[in-house]
Amino acid sequence: MKTLFLAAAAMAALAASPAAAVELNFSDFSSTAGLQLNGDAAAANDGTRDVLRVTPALLGQSGSVFSTNAITLGADYSFSTRFTFNFNQQDDAFGGADGLVFVLQTNANSVGGGGGGIGYEGIPNSLGVEFDDFNNGSGDGDSGNHAGIDFNGDVNSAFLNTSLPFLLSSGSDLTAWIDYDGALGNLQVRLGNSLDRSAATLLFDQALTLDLGGTDAFAGFTSGTGSGWANHDVVSWTFRDTFEPVISTSVPEPANWALLIMGFGGMGAALRRRRAFAAA
Ligand SMILES: [Ca+2]
Ligand SMILES: [Ca+2]
Structure with a gap:
């Protein structure tokens, strides 16, 4: 009975939370249905996982990936996204280049260029949030x-954070959260080494009013390599057309309720064990 009550409470909590009208959700990239892959971008297997390789570890590559269809954002452009990425197989001379950019733009599903521009340079009507592991000088804050945070295809960032808590080119998975609350006019970017948003580091908490010149937007990623290179892999990705930060690993499917209920049962058992331990 207690288990049933907890499950009902969890369902009520889910029903009360705001729902995105459009949600792109890729737990992996065994299928890239719904995505337009451009240039050197390709689905790939990294040895254990099916990833989205926006650029491969080769000289002078450029790639982009966008939602095939435009996503109609609200007038205030609110959105939330989370993605896990991995830069690997860096070149020996430069230790990797040039990075990965999350891009929201209103032009087409096929835009994007290469090199130091990280595939983002020259895309108008766009927001770019870049993770850049190669120093191109003052525009990169050296x-x-x-x-x-970049606008309209300019890789000389409007806002920079040069004190990241992790090395982008370490070869380990990193997860980014980008949440734009258009009603407040506030963009937050987080970076962590797990799927726990609360444990991630807040990189930007930036007041800004987004204007993409239209609300039918394509969401995705760009990347580029030059004389230095790496695989720039997106491992998983969720995008929502509302301000609705991705907190949990996923919203449970009906088939997973049994597992969730077992989980609650397990939690109760753990609590009981803890109480017993504390009392001892
Ligand atoms: Ca750079
Ligand atoms: Ca940069």
């Missing part, structure tokens, strides 16, 4: 390990 940093080879930084994040930036």
